[in-house]
Amino acid sequence: MxxxxxxxxxxxxxxxxxxxxxxxxxxxxxxxxxxxxxxxxxxxxxxxxxxxxxxxxxxxxxxxxxxxxxxxxxxxxxxxxxxxVPAVRCPCNSGDTLEACCGRFLDAPAGTRFAPTAGALMRSRYTAFATGNAAYLLRTWHPDTRPGSVGLDPGQQWYRLDILDTVRGGPLDHDGIVAFRAHFRAGGARDSLLETSRFVRIGRQWLYVDAL
Incomplete structure:
Protein backbone atom coordinates (compact mmCIF):
# COMPACT_ATOMS: atom_id res chain seq x y z
CA MET A 1 0.00 0.00 0.00
CA VAL A 85 -19.54 -16.65 -21.42
CA PRO A 86 -23.24 -15.71 -21.53
CA ALA A 87 -25.42 -18.45 -23.00
CA VAL A 88 -26.72 -17.72 -26.51
CA ARG A 89 -30.43 -18.33 -27.05
CA CYS A 90 -31.37 -20.52 -29.99
CA PRO A 91 -32.77 -18.50 -32.93
CA CYS A 92 -35.61 -21.01 -33.39
CA ASN A 93 -37.44 -19.44 -30.43
CA SER A 94 -37.61 -22.66 -28.39
CA GLY A 95 -36.36 -20.91 -25.24
CA ASP A 96 -33.32 -23.20 -24.91
CA THR A 97 -29.71 -22.26 -25.52
CA LEU A 98 -28.28 -22.73 -29.00
CA GLU A 99 -25.91 -25.41 -27.72
CA ALA A 100 -28.71 -27.45 -26.12
CA CYS A 101 -31.15 -26.96 -28.99
CA CYS A 102 -30.36 -26.69 -32.71
CA GLY A 103 -26.63 -26.22 -32.23
CA ARG A 104 -26.18 -29.90 -31.33
CA PHE A 105 -27.31 -30.82 -34.85
CA LEU A 106 -25.66 -27.99 -36.77
CA ASP A 107 -22.27 -28.45 -35.09
CA ALA A 108 -22.19 -32.25 -35.23
CA PRO A 109 -20.12 -33.90 -37.98
CA ALA A 110 -22.21 -34.96 -40.96
CA GLY A 111 -23.97 -38.28 -40.41
CA THR A 112 -23.45 -38.42 -36.64
CA ARG A 113 -26.48 -36.69 -35.11
CA PHE A 114 -29.93 -36.13 -36.61
CA ALA A 115 -33.01 -34.16 -35.63
CA PRO A 116 -35.45 -36.74 -34.17
CA THR A 117 -38.64 -35.28 -35.68
CA ALA A 118 -39.74 -33.25 -38.69
CA GLY A 119 -40.47 -30.32 -36.38
CA ALA A 120 -36.99 -30.46 -34.88
CA LEU A 121 -35.49 -30.51 -38.38
CA MET A 122 -37.63 -27.52 -39.36
CA ARG A 123 -36.31 -25.60 -36.36
CA SER A 124 -32.71 -26.56 -37.04
CA ARG A 125 -32.98 -25.53 -40.69
CA TYR A 126 -34.41 -22.16 -39.66
CA THR A 127 -31.46 -21.77 -37.28
CA ALA A 128 -29.13 -22.63 -40.16
CA PHE A 129 -30.67 -19.80 -42.18
CA ALA A 130 -30.34 -17.42 -39.20
CA THR A 131 -26.67 -18.33 -38.61
CA GLY A 132 -25.63 -18.64 -42.25
CA ASN A 133 -24.91 -22.37 -42.20
CA ALA A 134 -25.46 -23.30 -45.86
CA ALA A 135 -23.69 -26.67 -45.48
CA TYR A 136 -26.32 -27.87 -42.99
CA LEU A 137 -29.15 -26.78 -45.26
CA LEU A 138 -27.74 -28.82 -48.13
CA ARG A 139 -27.09 -31.99 -46.16
CA THR A 140 -30.63 -31.96 -44.70
CA TRP A 141 -32.22 -31.48 -48.14
CA HIS A 142 -33.62 -34.52 -49.94
CA PRO A 143 -31.30 -35.47 -52.85
CA ASP A 144 -34.21 -35.50 -55.33
CA THR A 145 -34.93 -31.80 -54.76
CA ARG A 146 -31.61 -30.51 -53.41
CA PRO A 147 -30.14 -27.55 -55.34
CA GLY A 148 -26.48 -27.33 -56.23
CA SER A 149 -25.94 -24.45 -53.80
CA VAL A 150 -27.80 -22.24 -51.35
CA GLY A 151 -27.50 -18.47 -51.65
CA LEU A 152 -27.89 -16.75 -48.28
CA ASP A 153 -28.46 -13.00 -48.15
CA PRO A 154 -26.21 -11.47 -45.44
CA GLY A 155 -28.54 -8.47 -45.25
CA GLN A 156 -31.49 -10.65 -44.29
CA GLN A 157 -31.84 -11.07 -40.53
CA TRP A 158 -34.10 -13.87 -39.31
CA TYR A 159 -35.38 -13.04 -35.84
CA ARG A 160 -38.44 -15.22 -35.04
CA LEU A 161 -39.96 -18.57 -35.96
CA ASP A 162 -43.58 -19.54 -35.31
CA ILE A 163 -44.58 -23.19 -35.79
CA LEU A 164 -48.24 -23.09 -36.85
CA ASP A 165 -49.08 -26.75 -37.37
CA THR A 166 -47.47 -30.19 -37.54
CA VAL A 167 -48.90 -33.31 -39.20
CA ARG A 168 -47.17 -36.59 -38.38
CA GLY A 169 -43.38 -36.21 -38.48
CA GLY A 170 -42.78 -38.10 -35.23
CA PRO A 171 -39.84 -40.42 -34.46
CA LEU A 172 -41.73 -43.47 -35.84
CA ASP A 173 -43.31 -41.74 -38.85
CA HIS A 174 -41.91 -41.86 -42.37
CA ASP A 175 -43.17 -38.48 -43.50
CA GLY A 176 -44.40 -35.25 -42.00
CA ILE A 177 -45.68 -31.76 -42.74
CA VAL A 178 -44.80 -28.58 -40.82
CA ALA A 179 -46.48 -25.21 -41.35
CA PHE A 180 -44.56 -22.19 -40.09
CA ARG A 181 -44.07 -18.47 -40.37
CA ALA A 182 -40.49 -17.15 -40.35
CA HIS A 183 -39.97 -13.46 -39.61
CA PHE A 184 -37.04 -11.47 -40.96
CA ARG A 185 -35.70 -7.96 -41.50
CA ALA A 186 -34.22 -6.80 -44.79
CA GLY A 187 -33.44 -3.33 -46.12
CA GLY A 188 -34.76 -1.72 -42.95
CA ALA A 189 -38.20 -3.33 -43.34
CA ARG A 190 -39.82 -6.30 -41.64
CA ASP A 191 -41.40 -9.17 -43.51
CA SER A 192 -42.24 -12.84 -43.04
CA LEU A 193 -42.27 -16.09 -44.97
CA LEU A 194 -45.31 -18.37 -44.66
CA GLU A 195 -44.66 -21.94 -45.79
CA THR A 196 -45.93 -25.49 -45.40
CA SER A 197 -42.96 -27.83 -45.75
CA ARG A 198 -42.87 -31.52 -46.53
CA PHE A 199 -40.37 -33.87 -44.89
CA VAL A 200 -39.51 -37.57 -45.20
CA ARG A 201 -37.44 -39.86 -43.02
CA ILE A 202 -34.78 -42.09 -44.57
CA GLY A 203 -33.33 -44.43 -41.98
CA ARG A 204 -32.65 -42.27 -38.91
CA GLN A 205 -32.47 -38.98 -40.80
CA TRP A 206 -35.28 -36.55 -41.53
CA LEU A 207 -34.88 -34.60 -44.78
CA TYR A 208 -36.60 -31.52 -46.19
CA VAL A 209 -38.32 -32.26 -49.53
CA ASP A 210 -40.16 -29.15 -50.71
CA ALA A 211 -42.83 -26.55 -50.00
CA LEU A 212 -46.46 -27.43 -50.62
Missing part, protein backbone atom coordinates in the same frame (compact mmCIF):
# COMPACT_ATOMS: atom_id res chain seq x y z
CA UNK A 2 1.35 3.41 -0.87
CA UNK A 3 2.54 5.65 1.96
CA UNK A 4 3.08 2.80 4.47
CA UNK A 5 6.48 2.51 6.16
CA UNK A 6 8.01 -0.29 8.14
CA UNK A 7 7.91 -4.04 7.68
CA UNK A 8 6.35 -5.87 4.75
CA UNK A 9 2.54 -6.12 4.85
CA UNK A 10 2.91 -9.90 5.04
CA UNK A 11 5.32 -9.91 7.99
CA UNK A 12 2.72 -9.62 10.76
CA UNK A 13 0.34 -12.35 9.66
CA UNK A 14 1.47 -14.75 12.41
CA UNK A 15 1.52 -12.21 15.23
CA UNK A 16 -2.22 -11.76 15.64
CA UNK A 17 -5.36 -13.79 15.40
CA UNK A 18 -8.79 -12.67 14.31
CA UNK A 19 -12.18 -13.85 15.48
CA UNK A 20 -13.12 -13.93 11.85
CA UNK A 21 -10.52 -16.20 10.34
CA UNK A 22 -6.96 -17.05 11.46
CA UNK A 23 -5.86 -17.43 7.83
CA UNK A 24 -6.73 -13.79 7.12
CA UNK A 25 -6.26 -12.46 10.66
CA UNK A 26 -4.40 -9.23 9.90
CA UNK A 27 -5.44 -8.43 6.39
CA UNK A 28 -7.67 -5.58 5.44
CA UNK A 29 -8.44 -3.73 2.23
CA UNK A 30 -8.04 0.00 2.25
CA UNK A 31 -10.91 1.85 0.64
CA UNK A 32 -9.49 5.27 1.44
CA UNK A 33 -9.38 7.86 -1.34
CA UNK A 34 -6.11 7.58 -3.22
CA UNK A 35 -5.27 4.17 -1.81
CA UNK A 36 -4.29 1.27 -4.04
CA UNK A 37 -7.52 -0.74 -4.12
CA UNK A 38 -7.19 -4.46 -3.60
CA UNK A 39 -3.72 -4.36 -1.96
CA UNK A 40 -3.60 -6.24 1.35
CA UNK A 41 -1.85 -4.62 4.33
CA UNK A 42 -1.37 -5.42 7.98
CA UNK A 43 -3.87 -4.20 10.54
CA UNK A 44 -1.68 -1.41 11.85
CA UNK A 45 -0.59 -0.29 8.39
CA UNK A 46 -4.14 -0.27 7.16
CA UNK A 47 -5.25 1.86 10.09
CA UNK A 48 -2.51 4.38 9.41
CA UNK A 49 -3.57 4.55 5.80
CA UNK A 50 -7.19 5.06 6.78
CA UNK A 51 -6.30 7.75 9.31
CA UNK A 52 -4.15 9.70 6.88
CA UNK A 53 -6.74 9.47 4.11
CA UNK A 54 -9.83 9.69 6.29
CA UNK A 55 -11.05 6.46 4.67
CA UNK A 56 -12.66 3.24 5.83
CA UNK A 57 -11.22 -0.20 6.43
CA UNK A 58 -12.99 -3.36 5.30
CA UNK A 59 -12.05 -6.86 6.47
CA UNK A 60 -10.88 -9.00 3.57
CA UNK A 61 -11.83 -12.51 4.66
CA UNK A 62 -13.33 -14.97 2.18
CA UNK A 63 -13.62 -17.93 4.57
CA UNK A 64 -16.02 -16.91 7.34
CA UNK A 65 -16.83 -13.17 7.26
CA UNK A 66 -17.56 -11.67 10.65
CA UNK A 67 -20.18 -9.38 9.17
CA UNK A 68 -21.57 -8.03 5.90
CA UNK A 69 -19.04 -6.88 3.34
CA UNK A 70 -18.58 -3.25 2.50
CA UNK A 71 -20.73 -2.45 -0.57
CA UNK A 72 -17.62 -1.36 -2.49
CA UNK A 73 -15.58 -4.45 -1.64
CA UNK A 74 -14.88 -6.87 -4.48
CA UNK A 75 -13.22 -10.17 -3.87
CA UNK A 76 -10.52 -10.89 -6.44
CA UNK A 77 -11.02 -13.68 -9.00
CA UNK A 78 -8.38 -16.38 -9.20
CA UNK A 79 -5.57 -15.42 -11.56
CA UNK A 80 -6.10 -16.77 -15.03
CA UNK A 81 -9.73 -17.78 -14.46
CA UNK A 82 -11.79 -17.29 -17.63
CA UNK A 83 -14.83 -15.06 -17.48
CA UNK A 84 -18.13 -16.94 -17.90
Missing amino acids: QGVRGSSPLSSTKSRKSACCPRHADFFVCRAPGAVTGIAASRSAARRGAHSNNGRMVAMCTCAPAGPRHPNQRLPSPAGSPRP
Whole structure:
Protein backbone atom coordinates (compact mmCIF):
# COMPACT_ATOMS: atom_id res chain seq x y z
CA MET A 1 0.00 0.00 0.00
CA GLN A 2 1.35 3.41 -0.87
CA GLY A 3 2.54 5.65 1.96
CA VAL A 4 3.08 2.80 4.47
CA ARG A 5 6.48 2.51 6.16
CA GLY A 6 8.01 -0.29 8.14
CA SER A 7 7.91 -4.04 7.68
CA SER A 8 6.35 -5.87 4.75
CA PRO A 9 2.54 -6.12 4.85
CA LEU A 10 2.91 -9.90 5.04
CA SER A 11 5.32 -9.91 7.99
CA SER A 12 2.72 -9.62 10.76
CA THR A 13 0.34 -12.35 9.66
CA LYS A 14 1.47 -14.75 12.41
CA SER A 15 1.52 -12.21 15.23
CA ARG A 16 -2.22 -11.76 15.64
CA LYS A 17 -5.36 -13.79 15.40
CA SER A 18 -8.79 -12.67 14.31
CA ALA A 19 -12.18 -13.85 15.48
CA CYS A 20 -13.12 -13.93 11.85
CA CYS A 21 -10.52 -16.20 10.34
CA PRO A 22 -6.96 -17.05 11.46
CA ARG A 23 -5.86 -17.43 7.83
CA HIS A 24 -6.73 -13.79 7.12
CA ALA A 25 -6.26 -12.46 10.66
CA ASP A 26 -4.40 -9.23 9.90
CA PHE A 27 -5.44 -8.43 6.39
CA PHE A 28 -7.67 -5.58 5.44
CA VAL A 29 -8.44 -3.73 2.23
CA CYS A 30 -8.04 0.00 2.25
CA ARG A 31 -10.91 1.85 0.64
CA ALA A 32 -9.49 5.27 1.44
CA PRO A 33 -9.38 7.86 -1.34
CA GLY A 34 -6.11 7.58 -3.22
CA ALA A 35 -5.27 4.17 -1.81
CA VAL A 36 -4.29 1.27 -4.04
CA THR A 37 -7.52 -0.74 -4.12
CA GLY A 38 -7.19 -4.46 -3.60
CA ILE A 39 -3.72 -4.36 -1.96
CA ALA A 40 -3.60 -6.24 1.35
CA ALA A 41 -1.85 -4.62 4.33
CA SER A 42 -1.37 -5.42 7.98
CA ARG A 43 -3.87 -4.20 10.54
CA SER A 44 -1.68 -1.41 11.85
CA ALA A 45 -0.59 -0.29 8.39
CA ALA A 46 -4.14 -0.27 7.16
CA ARG A 47 -5.25 1.86 10.09
CA ARG A 48 -2.51 4.38 9.41
CA GLY A 49 -3.57 4.55 5.80
CA ALA A 50 -7.19 5.06 6.78
CA HIS A 51 -6.30 7.75 9.31
CA SER A 52 -4.15 9.70 6.88
CA ASN A 53 -6.74 9.47 4.11
CA ASN A 54 -9.83 9.69 6.29
CA GLY A 55 -11.05 6.46 4.67
CA ARG A 56 -12.66 3.24 5.83
CA MET A 57 -11.22 -0.20 6.43
CA VAL A 58 -12.99 -3.36 5.30
CA ALA A 59 -12.05 -6.86 6.47
CA MET A 60 -10.88 -9.00 3.57
CA CYS A 61 -11.83 -12.51 4.66
CA THR A 62 -13.33 -14.97 2.18
CA CYS A 63 -13.62 -17.93 4.57
CA ALA A 64 -16.02 -16.91 7.34
CA PRO A 65 -16.83 -13.17 7.26
CA ALA A 66 -17.56 -11.67 10.65
CA GLY A 67 -20.18 -9.38 9.17
CA PRO A 68 -21.57 -8.03 5.90
CA ARG A 69 -19.04 -6.88 3.34
CA HIS A 70 -18.58 -3.25 2.50
CA PRO A 71 -20.73 -2.45 -0.57
CA ASN A 72 -17.62 -1.36 -2.49
CA GLN A 73 -15.58 -4.45 -1.64
CA ARG A 74 -14.88 -6.87 -4.48
CA LEU A 75 -13.22 -10.17 -3.87
CA PRO A 76 -10.52 -10.89 -6.44
CA SER A 77 -11.02 -13.68 -9.00
CA PRO A 78 -8.38 -16.38 -9.20
CA ALA A 79 -5.57 -15.42 -11.56
CA GLY A 80 -6.10 -16.77 -15.03
CA SER A 81 -9.73 -17.78 -14.46
CA PRO A 82 -11.79 -17.29 -17.63
CA ARG A 83 -14.83 -15.06 -17.48
CA PRO A 84 -18.13 -16.94 -17.90
CA VAL A 85 -19.54 -16.65 -21.42
CA PRO A 86 -23.24 -15.71 -21.53
CA ALA A 87 -25.42 -18.45 -23.00
CA VAL A 88 -26.72 -17.72 -26.51
CA ARG A 89 -30.43 -18.33 -27.05
CA CYS A 90 -31.37 -20.52 -29.99
CA PRO A 91 -32.77 -18.50 -32.93
CA CYS A 92 -35.61 -21.01 -33.39
CA ASN A 93 -37.44 -19.44 -30.43
CA SER A 94 -37.61 -22.66 -28.39
CA GLY A 95 -36.36 -20.91 -25.24
CA ASP A 96 -33.32 -23.20 -24.91
CA THR A 97 -29.71 -22.26 -25.52
CA LEU A 98 -28.28 -22.73 -29.00
CA GLU A 99 -25.91 -25.41 -27.72
CA ALA A 100 -28.71 -27.45 -26.12
CA CYS A 101 -31.15 -26.96 -28.99
CA CYS A 102 -30.36 -26.69 -32.71
CA GLY A 103 -26.63 -26.22 -32.23
CA ARG A 104 -26.18 -29.90 -31.33
CA PHE A 105 -27.31 -30.82 -34.85
CA LEU A 106 -25.66 -27.99 -36.77
CA ASP A 107 -22.27 -28.45 -35.09
CA ALA A 108 -22.19 -32.25 -35.23
CA PRO A 109 -20.12 -33.90 -37.98
CA ALA A 110 -22.21 -34.96 -40.96
CA GLY A 111 -23.97 -38.28 -40.41
CA THR A 112 -23.45 -38.42 -36.64
CA ARG A 113 -26.48 -36.69 -35.11
CA PHE A 114 -29.93 -36.13 -36.61
CA ALA A 115 -33.01 -34.16 -35.63
CA PRO A 116 -35.45 -36.74 -34.17
CA THR A 117 -38.64 -35.28 -35.68
CA ALA A 118 -39.74 -33.25 -38.69
CA GLY A 119 -40.47 -30.32 -36.38
CA ALA A 120 -36.99 -30.46 -34.88
CA LEU A 121 -35.49 -30.51 -38.38
CA MET A 122 -37.63 -27.52 -39.36
CA ARG A 123 -36.31 -25.60 -36.36
CA SER A 124 -32.71 -26.56 -37.04
CA ARG A 125 -32.98 -25.53 -40.69
CA TYR A 126 -34.41 -22.16 -39.66
CA THR A 127 -31.46 -21.77 -37.28
CA ALA A 128 -29.13 -22.63 -40.16
CA PHE A 129 -30.67 -19.80 -42.18
CA ALA A 130 -30.34 -17.42 -39.20
CA THR A 131 -26.67 -18.33 -38.61
CA GLY A 132 -25.63 -18.64 -42.25
CA ASN A 133 -24.91 -22.37 -42.20
CA ALA A 134 -25.46 -23.30 -45.86
CA ALA A 135 -23.69 -26.67 -45.48
CA TYR A 136 -26.32 -27.87 -42.99
CA LEU A 137 -29.15 -26.78 -45.26
CA LEU A 138 -27.74 -28.82 -48.13
CA ARG A 139 -27.09 -31.99 -46.16
CA THR A 140 -30.63 -31.96 -44.70
CA TRP A 141 -32.22 -31.48 -48.14
CA HIS A 142 -33.62 -34.52 -49.94
CA PRO A 143 -31.30 -35.47 -52.85
CA ASP A 144 -34.21 -35.50 -55.33
CA THR A 145 -34.93 -31.80 -54.76
CA ARG A 146 -31.61 -30.51 -53.41
CA PRO A 147 -30.14 -27.55 -55.34
CA GLY A 148 -26.48 -27.33 -56.23
CA SER A 149 -25.94 -24.45 -53.80
CA VAL A 150 -27.80 -22.24 -51.35
CA GLY A 151 -27.50 -18.47 -51.65
CA LEU A 152 -27.89 -16.75 -48.28
CA ASP A 153 -28.46 -13.00 -48.15
CA PRO A 154 -26.21 -11.47 -45.44
CA GLY A 155 -28.54 -8.47 -45.25
CA GLN A 156 -31.49 -10.65 -44.29
CA GLN A 157 -31.84 -11.07 -40.53
CA TRP A 158 -34.10 -13.87 -39.31
CA TYR A 159 -35.38 -13.04 -35.84
CA ARG A 160 -38.44 -15.22 -35.04
CA LEU A 161 -39.96 -18.57 -35.96
CA ASP A 162 -43.58 -19.54 -35.31
CA ILE A 163 -44.58 -23.19 -35.79
CA LEU A 164 -48.24 -23.09 -36.85
CA ASP A 165 -49.08 -26.75 -37.37
CA THR A 166 -47.47 -30.19 -37.54
CA VAL A 167 -48.90 -33.31 -39.20
CA ARG A 168 -47.17 -36.59 -38.38
CA GLY A 169 -43.38 -36.21 -38.48
CA GLY A 170 -42.78 -38.10 -35.23
CA PRO A 171 -39.84 -40.42 -34.46
CA LEU A 172 -41.73 -43.47 -35.84
CA ASP A 173 -43.31 -41.74 -38.85
CA HIS A 174 -41.91 -41.86 -42.37
CA ASP A 175 -43.17 -38.48 -43.50
CA GLY A 176 -44.40 -35.25 -42.00
CA ILE A 177 -45.68 -31.76 -42.74
CA VAL A 178 -44.80 -28.58 -40.82
CA ALA A 179 -46.48 -25.21 -41.35
CA PHE A 180 -44.56 -22.19 -40.09
CA ARG A 181 -44.07 -18.47 -40.37
CA ALA A 182 -40.49 -17.15 -40.35
CA HIS A 183 -39.97 -13.46 -39.61
CA PHE A 184 -37.04 -11.47 -40.96
CA ARG A 185 -35.70 -7.96 -41.50
CA ALA A 186 -34.22 -6.80 -44.79
CA GLY A 187 -33.44 -3.33 -46.12
CA GLY A 188 -34.76 -1.72 -42.95
CA ALA A 189 -38.20 -3.33 -43.34
CA ARG A 190 -39.82 -6.30 -41.64
CA ASP A 191 -41.40 -9.17 -43.51
CA SER A 192 -42.24 -12.84 -43.04
CA LEU A 193 -42.27 -16.09 -44.97
CA LEU A 194 -45.31 -18.37 -44.66
CA GLU A 195 -44.66 -21.94 -45.79
CA THR A 196 -45.93 -25.49 -45.40
CA SER A 197 -42.96 -27.83 -45.75
CA ARG A 198 -42.87 -31.52 -46.53
CA PHE A 199 -40.37 -33.87 -44.89
CA VAL A 200 -39.51 -37.57 -45.20
CA ARG A 201 -37.44 -39.86 -43.02
CA ILE A 202 -34.78 -42.09 -44.57
CA GLY A 203 -33.33 -44.43 -41.98
CA ARG A 204 -32.65 -42.27 -38.91
CA GLN A 205 -32.47 -38.98 -40.80
CA TRP A 206 -35.28 -36.55 -41.53
CA LEU A 207 -34.88 -34.60 -44.78
CA TYR A 208 -36.60 -31.52 -46.19
CA VAL A 209 -38.32 -32.26 -49.53
CA ASP A 210 -40.16 -29.15 -50.71
CA ALA A 211 -42.83 -26.55 -50.00
CA LEU A 212 -46.46 -27.43 -50.62
